[in-house]
Amino acid sequence: MPLSTPARIVSELASRGYNAEREAVTRLADAPDSAAALERALETVPDDALKLTVAHVDSVLDREESRADATARPGNSPQPNATPTDGGDPSVSTGTAASQSPDSHDRAPPETRGSRDVDLSKRAIEVANDMTGNSTGTGEYQDFVTVFRDRYEKLAGNLRGRVNHRPTDAIQNMAGGSEAALIGMVSDIRSTASGHWLVELEDTNGTFPCLVMKDRPIADLVQQLLLDEVIAVDGTLADDAGILFVDSLHFPDVPRTHKPSTADRHVQAALISDVHVGSQEFMADAWHRFTDWLHTPEAEHVEYLLIAGDMVEGVGVYPEQDKELDIVDIYEQYEAFSEYLKEVPGDMEIRMIPGNHDAVRLAEPQPGFDEELRGIMTAHDARVHSNPALVTVEGVTILMYHGVSLDEVIAELPDEEANYDEPHKAMYQLLKKRHVAPQYGGHTRLAPEDRDYLVMEEVPDVFHTGHVHKLGWGKYHNVLALNSGCWQAQTEFQKSVNIDPDAGFAPILDLDTLDMTVRKFA
CATH class of the missing domain: 2.40.50.140 (Nucleic acid-binding proteins)
Structure with missing residues (x-):
């Protein structure tokens, strides 16, 4: 059994009658060979000890590091490093995903395996409208007056x-x-x-x-x-x-004359959302095929990964969710997600926003993660901005919004204007209204701030959402609207509300042309 996540290490320890300090589990999970490190830690643990301590694990890992250094000295024969199994090239759009060797991921994926011949000096990324660390709302009456007055003034200016x-x-x-x-x-x-x-x-x-x-x-x-x-x-x-x-x-609307910006070179971004690590229905095999593909020559131009929320399944989000959890601790869910993120090439630029399953406040705008979660999410130095956030990648402005308000838009408007099978049509309505969550007091929780961060002050070139677990895209007044599906198979709760998810898809956007290819890995 691969032991690449803290949750699996804890499970293995429990099956042998041991417990461990949280940091000790993290150290074992970060080891190049976590299974071997765990075995050696258990072999050398004192007979009367029932808990692995950080000090004991560190001593084991230090000995292994010294042994590895000695093996690598001249005159010794170093063992070849394990290389990831190439899962093949899945075909475009609705094609069948390539087969995967069943043991190709029986290892903790080292972050360093992602080295590619990429010129990092050509990259450029800017983030606007990020309210993380700038929340001022107290919930008092005047706060609501302020935010609605700001909304009115901004949108009235467009009209x-x-x-x-x-x-x-x-x-x-x-x-x-x-x-x-x-x-x-x-x-x-x-x-x-x-x-x-x-x-x-x-x-x-x-x-x-x-x-x-x-x-x-x-x-x-x-x-x-x-x-x-x-x-x-x-x-x-x-x-x-x-x-x-x-x-x-x-309506405030997007001008029909809007002309989107493009990158000055051929470079691509993968736009995904709703990974839901921690759920029993998280599609780990599809994720492995996706990350393996990112290491192939065909994906050499994919230099950015943008994730529109719900990195983990969360806890207590919907009734009886605990029955569908593979990892029941929210922090362990993020530790597991961080491990999965290490499978992504190490030279990729990763930007994320939270969703309604993530461990931040539910009211929008949602700030990025606090220091404790950022300490867990160390892989690739991935940046987590607020929901929504305006991310400009090499000149292409991408509005990232998780998409909780899509439920309300679909419920309130006629089916031909907004429905779950065509989520991009609901996104068209938000573009027309120039606001990602216009209705207050419904299902979408809104927090009053000193200004309305949910107004689309600038027309984006790309509008990227998730949340509804459906794949759909199209152009509205030259703005590409994309809902990128999910990485979670249908849950019992989704069955009860008739949600049939589009899972295991990765839209790949050409930033120089704004053309898009959707790849299927499930």
Whole structure:
């Protein structure tokens, strides 16, 4: 049995009647040959000891290191290093994944096996909108006022060029029959007895009712509205000036003229999400095939790995989740994930954001990991930014958002506009609204900060999400929208809610052309 993860080492110790200090288990897991190190530690443990200590493990590892140094001196015959088994080249898109030697991963993958001929000086990566360490919200009333005012001002700025906006108090003083335009936050949507739509808009000065007649072409747009999003309307005031009859409705939207940026050289990024290490349904074999492929010549241009949340399965996320866990301790889940991450080539740049299964607050925006988790996640010096975060990779701006609000968008909007089988369509709606989680007070938990980090102030070139465990992609006004599936087979909970996941896929993005290839490893 491979002992490349702390959880497996703990299990092996327990089967032999031993316990161990947490740091001792970590040292054994990090050993080049963890199985052999464990055997030697148990062989030399005092007869009356039932727990392996850090000091004892360190003494064993020091002796092994000294022995290895002696073997490598001139005149000795060093043993050849084990090389990873090449899992072959899985075919593109829906092709069959290549076969894998059953014992190809019976070792702790050394991080150093990732050396490739890569010119690191050509890399460039910048991160914006990362609120990690900058949380200011206390949950008081004024915090909510501040964040919603910031949302309104930012999105209204995108709309003021399209309508001749007047504040609500000014419209209330206009004469009946006048033409008027208003930018406001949707505070209420309801249908009248006659089947028309009454939309109440709120700005910083007050509220005003707007009526969309059911026979107008724009009536279909009302069904795409969510509470708390910012829109603009223009039309004509009623004779008594008490209501605005809407002629046109505008979203902040992505300009149709948006021209995405591209990299100056041929370089690729792998965009994945929802790994869910710690779940009994985590697809370790598919992950091994993926990381083996990253070491092949065909993947030599894949220099970036972007993970959009849910690195681990977490604990207590949904009812009776404990029955589906392979690793029940959240910290051991991250230790295991860090070990799996070591299979990735050591020269790859890795950026991640948390999701709703990760050990951070559920309310969005979610900050990156705290110091304790960062101490566990040491592989590759992988960086964990907040959810959402704007990551610019060699000139290509990628908005990374885990995607919890997609559930709400899909539940609220018509099926043709947003559904689980085509998750990118729900993402189109968020791009149209220029906000990753517009509706407050529903299933998506939102935290008030000194500004709204969830607004899409800058139009991204790529919008990358996860969460719904479905694979889907397409372009909306030249923005590539991608939901990258997952690495977890269907759980009992997913069966109960009719979720059939798309698992074991790795979208590979050409940063110089924004063309994408989806590879299947399951």
